[in-house]
């Protein structure tokens with residue numbers, strides 16, 4: 041920005057739009073850009089740590105909680121204040137220090153007591169850690185490397201963080217008093233909830249007569265969405281789908297492929313061509329057509345694999361996030377509700393290569409493939 045030649049009053053300026061005025065679109069751009077930058081900030085070690093968290097057999101809400109802690113997005117008072125929300129910033133436990141996440145989960149006297157008196161007997165204010173993120177990473181990796189993936193110490197560690205958070209909320213919002221005993225009770229409660237969760241996983245795997253652990257899709261809320269009548273299980277009729285879209289001509293092609301274990305005489309793939317308003321719209325169309333196709337074949341359930349996290353995010357929200365695909369998203373939900381199980385799962389691109397080939401072919405040759 042150039043400097044004024046004469047005395048001018050200061051004014052607010054939004055640097056992500058040429059006019060200097062804030063617009064929602066540029067605001068969104070700024071936020072996603074910042075997110076991307078933060079994402080790139082993660083070192084290789086941190087990346088593998090995030091992957092490890094993903095693999096742990098823990099409550100889905102704990103994964104989100106850890107993810108938030110890791111990025112310091114948890115709504116402690118300090119973070120609210122950073123967002124410009126006026127709050128009184130003192131810690132609800134000790135009433136002395138400022139409530140930031142490092143203090144609340146690690147350095148506050150109550151937190152220290154909880155860690156020391158819990159079965160892990162951790163001295164939480166030991167030096168050598170710059171951030172809460174580093175500290176959490178250290179312990180989870182330590183327990184994981186020593187106990188393996190079925191060890192309970194890493195679970196207990198996460199349950200303690202969760203218990204502290206529950207305790208903090210009980211104090212802030214429900215006026216709960218209690219000290220260390222109540223906090224430890226919250227930790228125990230968390231452990232019981234986790235045990236029930238593991239028990240349910242075991243049972244549903246046994247019921248489905250499917251002991252292959254890696255065939256179990258990730259918990260809802262991450263990269264999958266459940267649209268069928270039964271929200272807990274998933275079907276083994278697996279269909280990969282993909283869309284191919286040309287921005288210049290708006291021509292679109294879609295493809296779907298049933299994967300594995302089908303009758304050889306049965307047609308197990310298909311594709312169509314048409315127009316779409318965006319790549320996301322094209323992806324949504326591919327998903328919808330594959331669902332209709334499975335329905336016509338008399339299938340009770342379907343597990344759709346696709347590579348668009350955006351579509352999954354849109355389907356999570358009942359009202360839809362992206363207005364441009366809200367109609368087709370509504371239709372996907374409606375058709376999905378006709379199935380007993382309808383799961384849509386985000387996978388890596390190479391897992392749906394065949395569907396991608398079909399989509400491309402349909403788009404460029406302007407022909408349907410049935």
Ligand SMILES: [Zn+2]
Nearest residue numbers: 131133134148
């Ligand atoms: Zn405190």
